[in-house]
Amino acid sequence: MEPELVLINPWIHDFAAYDLWSKPLGLLYLAAYLRDSGFKVHLIDCLDIHHPEMMKTPGFLQPTRRKYGTGKFWRQEVVKPPGLEHIPRPYSRYGISPKLFLKELQKVKNPSAILITSMMTYWYPGVKEAIALCRKAHPRVPVILGGLYAKLCEHHALRFSGADKIITQGGMQAIKVAVEMLDYSGTKKAKALTSLDDLPFPAFDLLRAIDYVCILTSMGCPYRCKYCASPLINPRFLRRDPAHIMEEVIYWHKDYKIRDFAFYDDALLVDSENHICIFLEKLVKLNLGLRFHTPNALHVKEITPDVAYLINKAGFRTIRLGLETSDPGMHRELDMKINEGEFERAVRNLQNAGFPKNEIGAYILAGLPGQSCESVLDTIEFAAKVGAMPYLAEYSPIPHTPLWENAVAQSEYDISAEPLFHNNTLLPCWPAQKRAFFPKLKQRARELRKEMSIR
Ligand code: B12
Ligand code: SF4
Incomplete structure (x- = not known):
């Protein structure tokens, strides 16, 4: 047995x-x-x-x-x-x-x-x-x-x-x-794992019911943002064969009637013409009526007119862009992911491709060590002005990341001894005065989202 x-x-x-x-x-x-x-x-x-x-x-x-x-x-x-x-x-x-x-x-x-x-x-x-x-x-x-x-x-x-x-x-x-x-030496042997394509499809069938399927088309991310654990978790950026991704999506759709798919990739759109676009172009031709969601942020730089058009046609909903901040100095210091004008261009491309305003959102980091409340507020206003719904993402300090030592130094909590204090709800790297102002920032983001969805 x-x-x-x-x-x-x-x-x-x-x-x-x-x-x-x-x-x-x-x-x-x-x-x-x-x-x-x-x-x-x-x-x-x-x-x-x-x-x-x-x-x-x-x-x-x-x-x-x-x-x-x-x-x-x-x-x-x-x-x-x-x-x-x-x-x-x-x-x-x-x-x-x-x-x-x-x-x-x-x-x-x-x-x-x-x-x-x-x-x-x-x-x-x-x-x-x-x-x-x-x-x-x-x-x-x-x-x-x-x-x-x-x-x-x-x-x-x-x-x-x-x-x-x-x-x-x-x-x-x-x-x-x-x-x-x-250490089991039975007669059955799974494929040796040499590439991501050797992995079987994740066992969603073991769940009692499948409401949606989460898809991973790559592991890792070529960026090295100082607040993020992705480079530690997967130091190399590995990708699956687009044909294998297609096989998986078709399998869940045909055998389990799944229509909603959420991408878990850290860098879904990086080098898209050699990766995700190949899969999406084939998928569009099949016209299966699927919906794709990106709860993890998409890279602003990668939203070209062609990519925006294709992801719209393929059925992407709930687009979330990784804006993080509108302060160019913070980008230079922390992530090098957005240059001036790129966010505006990405939102424009998404709008031109047909995405309604309420489906374009931007994640804004709040609570980074040293970050001011004004900087977060400016970013909220900026995102809304450009046409993206502002969503606040409270910073969670993560051990071993480049920003960790700074986070430890600035936090009033003993984050090195107790992981409970990494909880983003605590805004653990902000002092009490800034934490007290946070509900106002949240309220402002909520107000703008409401205004934008009725406009
Ligand atoms: C997808 C994702 C989400 C999803 C939900 C995921 C879920 N299951 O609930 C969403 C978008 C909702 C989300 C939200 C958030 N997330 Co998130 N998320 C991720 C992400 C990108 C991928 C996780 C994943 O599933 N990877 C794919 C699988 C295949 O990998 P894996 O789980 O590591 O498993 C592998 C191995 O670890 C191993 N393994 C796993 N389990 C086991 C068990 C055994 C026994 C063995 C042997 C092996 C094994 O096998 C797997 C095969 O390779 C990670 C970053 C990353 N690259 O990991 C961040 C990450 C986990 N999130 C993070 C954060 C900060 C958040 C938010 C707080 C963001 C915010 N400020 O709002 C929220 C909080 C959510 C909440 N309160 O509900 C942080 C972690 C922070 C922390 N202190 O722990 C991460 C690391 C990103 C970062 N900033 O660096 N997230
Ligand atoms: S681009 Fe996103 S996933 Fe990649 S390192 Fe930066 S925050 Fe992490």
Whole structure:
């Protein structure tokens, strides 16, 4: 009999969480690869909104769902962890009830190992809670932790997560290491991983229902922005064959009737004529009526008239541009990603291609060490004036990034000792006075979005 594995997507513990096409894509890739390697894989998704028993669980309100498969998660308010008591907002565990999680764990009688993923560094309480329950259900089964918290906060994870083993590699290497660790020599063998095209399609079929599919056409990013972890997670920029991407999209659409796809790429449009445009041009000819979403920002520089036209024709919705700031000095210092005039040109190209105003948004970073509130406000006004809806993205400091030392120096929180303080809601690298002004900035962005959507 093939060995059984339990794969877990843990809860989110946070002040806010929203299903903006949020799926544990890394874990689903790992699940597919392990299945192809001969393991029997059980997935427990703590963020499952379709679990039938949740409807009967007291204390939980049915999560509302919105457009294109997005929406709220199940949620239960929990006590704030030490250090966050002063924040005047409810803190919740997002996802199914712990009782139901335990029940799901107990359904697998004799697993050989439990593998658990992690995302945001400050979401580790969900990882810890899930591992504690794994110990209860399966005391002698090894627990292996991978994903971003494991990679970015290795020492913290070793001390506090409760896992037996921590996998700190990123990309395909993480999968290779996990397979070696599981040391199984059955008769079935998955493809050796030499390129991204050797990866099987992520195992979305293990989810109870598929509302949308997340797609990764590349790993890494050629830029080196000082606030971003992408270059640490995937130091090389790797891309899939456009034909393989097409095969995957057709597979989910034909076999599972999926219409909504969210790209998880860090650099979807970079060198687009040799990559994503090849796939999109073929897709347009098939006229399948699909919708594509880019919850991660697109690179402003890459939105040429041709690219704007093609992504519109292909069915892109909810465009998000990575503006970050309208201050050229900050761009020179932090990311070198936008030169003067490029944002205006990108928005114009999108409008000319037929995107309505309410589908063009710009992410604006707020809370960077040393950044002023005026600079954020100027950027909000600038984005709206140019014709893009302003969306604030509060800065989350990330260990090992070039901006980290500066973030540590400027933060009133002990961000090096406690990942909970990386939470973007805290604006951890701003002093109290600027934090107090933040609701006004948020309000201004909201007002402008409202005005723009009625105009
Ligand atoms: C997609 C994405 C999102 C999506 C949602 C993702 C989700 N599942 O919920 C959206 C757009 C909603 C999002 C939002 C945000 N995000 Co985000 N996001 C990403 C992104 C680009 C990709 C993550 C991903 O899925 N990658 C693809 C998979 C295949 O890779 P992976 O998960 O690393 O998995 C691989 C390995 O780690 C391994 N693996 C994974 N799990 C396991 C388990 C085991 C056992 C093993 C062995 C291996 C393994 O296998 C995989 C195969 O290669 C990362 C950046 C990046 N490049 O990673 C940022 C990132 C995670 N986000 C980040 C941030 C800051 C945010 C926001 C706070 C932004 C903001 N200010 O608003 C919000 C917060 C969201 C919220 N509160 O709900 C930061 C992390 C910050 C932190 N302190 O941890 C990152 C790193 C980007 C950055 N700035 O550098 N995000
Ligand atoms: S362009 Fe985006 S993904 Fe690339 S390094 Fe900069 S912030 Fe990260």
